[in-house]
Amino acid sequence: MTSITSLLHPIDRKLTAGLLQGGIHKRKAEEQLFTNYAYFIQEGIKKYALEEEDAFDAYSDTVLSAIGRITDGSFESRSSLKTYLYQIFHNKCVDLLRKKATNKNSVHRTLSIKDSLFSLSDTARSVIQRLVDKSDWAVLRQKLDELGDNCRKALLLWADGYSDQEIATSIEYKTAAVAKTSRIRCLEKLRQLYKAR
Amino acid sequence: MENGIGYIEEYFKREMSAGEIRQFEQLILEDPAFAEEVAFYLSARQVAQDEGEEEKKGRFREIYRQNPPARPLRTIRRSGWYIAAAVLAALILGWYLYQRPIAPGQLANRYIEQHWQTLGVSMSSKEDSIQTGLLLYNEGKWQEALRQFENIIRSGNPGPDLKKYAGIVALRLKDYDKALVYFSQLTNYKLYANPGLFYQAITLMERNRSGDPEYAKRLLQQVVQNDLEEKETALEWLKKL
Numbered sequence: 001m002t003s004i005t006s007l008l009h010p011i012d013r014k015l016t017a018g019l020l021q022g023g024i025h026k027r028k029a030e031e032q033l034f035t036n037y038a039y040f041i042q043e044g045i046k047k048y049a050l051e052e053e054d055a056f057d058a059y060s061d062t063v064l065s066a067i068g069r070i071t072d073g074s075f076e077s078r079s080s081l082k083t084y085l086y087q088i089f090h091n092k093c094v095d096l097l098r099k100k101a102t103n104k105n106s107v108h109r110t111l112s113i114k115d116s117l118f119s120l121s122d123t124a125r126s127v128i129q130r131l132v133d134k135s136d137w138a139v140l141r142q143k144l145d146e147l148g149d150n151c152r153k154a155l156l157l158w159a160d161g162y163s164d165q166e167i168a169t170s171i172e173y174k175t176a177a178v179a180k181t182s183r184i185r186c187l188e189k190l191r192q193l194y195k196a197r
Numbered sequence: 198m199e200n201g202i203g204y205i206e207e208y209f210k211r212e213m214s215a216g217e218i219r220q221f222e223q224l225i226l227e228d229p230a231f232a233e234e235v236a237f238y239l240s241a242r243q244v245a246q247d248e249g250e251e252e253k254k255g256r257f258r259e260i261y262r263q264n265p266p267a268r269p270l271r272t273i274r275r276s277g278w279y280i281a282a283a284v285l286a287a288l289i290l291g292w293y294l295y296q297r298p299i300a301p302g303q304l305a306n307r308y309i310e311q312h313w314q315t316l317g318v319s320m321s322s323k324e325d326s327i328q329t330g331l332l333l334y335n336e337g338k339w340q341e342a343l344r345q346f347e348n349i350i351r352s353g354n355p356g357p358d359l360k361k362y363a364g365i366v367a368l369r370l371k372d373y374d375k376a377l378v379y380f381s382q383l384t385n386y387k388l389y390a391n392p393g394l395f396y397q398a399i400t401l402m403e404r405n406r407s408g409d410p411e412y413a414k415r416l417l418q419q420v421v422q423n424d425l426e427e428k429e430t431a432l433e434w435l436k437k438l
Contacts, residue, residue, distance in 0.1 A: 034257045038266035056261060060254045116209060116239055124222040131236030140244045156252070159245035184202050191237055 011036075012081040019070050022166045026071075034063045037082060040089050048093040058092040065092075071161050136197070143193040151186035158183050201231065205238045299437045301402035301410045308399060308430070313365055327359065334366055342366050357386040364396060373404040392426040394419055414438055 018029025384393030
């Protein structure tokens with residue numbers, strides 16, 4: 001990643017480094033990235049004739065998508081962060097105009113899970129895909145909220161790519177091993193709640 | 198399966214060997230309960246990720262609400278470029294306008310407007326027929342002023358000033374032939390600073406008949422060569438004509 005980020009503008013490099021660093025640095029970098037190009041929202045309103053709320057959603061999704069790609073290493077630094085973000089933002093705005101009636105979260109969710117499923121063999125993938133499609137997302141979300149603050153926070157940080165060490169620091173668990181055990185217990189608890197629905 | 202989630206996690210973190218991966222995928226096909234556990238793991242992670250992103254969006258919304266987006270730096274830079282481009286265009290246009298030949302009539306007109314809008318009147322309280330002519334000129338009564346100056350000229354012994362004034366008024370009245378006569382007569386006076394030749398050039402430039410500009414140019418060259426009155430103006434005009 002060092003050789004890739006070194007090609008970037010110093011400001012972009014600092015931001016990507018912050019995102020990759022995790023913890024409080026990641027949070028700050030996320031907010032900085034959002035702030036840096038928040039004027040895209042106005043462009044969404046003017047250029048794509050979107051409502052402010054829709055333009056905000058498109059831009060927020062853009063930033064989140066970019067953060068995801070930077071942290072998972074798929075951002076290849078072929079362009080500046082601004083250009084990269086603008087490409088995503090443009091696509092989001094166009095998508096939004098096309099699919100105004102659809103649920104964006106479910107579209108996003110399916111795509112994201114597909115990424116994970118790619119590592120499975122074709123036959124295993126189709127089995128898992130069928131089961132995932134049967135998931136009751138609303139209930140799952142509701143049960144997640146019932147878990148309690150620490151459990152919920154641990155799972156949110158885990159899903160956001162935080163390491164167990166970072167989770168430990170963030171929630172004040174003694175060690176990364178304790179954070180991992182707690183997190184897995186939280187996930188099992190969630191499963192029990194979900195099955196008991 | 199004991200500690201099933203830890204096992205599933207190892208797979209998606211790519212911490213397994215090739216043999217372990219095959220075993221894991223085979224288990225999905227053979228054990229529906231395990232397959233469900235894998236599907237739950239992925240779904241739970243996705244829901245947690247969605248929730249996390251919603252929270253981030255909430256933070257972003259708060260930032261957006263508290264700090265409305267600033268004007269982007271590049272736009273300011275771009276505006277700077279636009280301003281620079283406009284200044285450059287103005288300079289080029291100015292240079293072009295300065296460099297391009299100017300019509301002789303335009304130069305003459307500008308000089309007349311700048312120098313002969315009014316003519317200097319003596320502060321003396323003494324009644325003077327020349328002063329009367331000048332006052333008439335300054336009041337815009339050019340015909341009467343010319344008549345006044347010509348009466349004095351006819352009465353005999355006119356000085357160079359009278360010829361100059363009569364020539365100027367005739368020029369303002371667009372009686373170019375008469376103006377040329379008076380300025381030509383002015384040129385014949387032996388004066389320390391005689392503008393006669395230069396005034397003839399102005400009259401020719403203003404009249405602008407066939408051959409006038411060329412003749413005016415020759416007169417201006419004479420003004421420069423002989424170091425006469427208004428040499429600097431003549432030099433400037435020669436560059437533009």
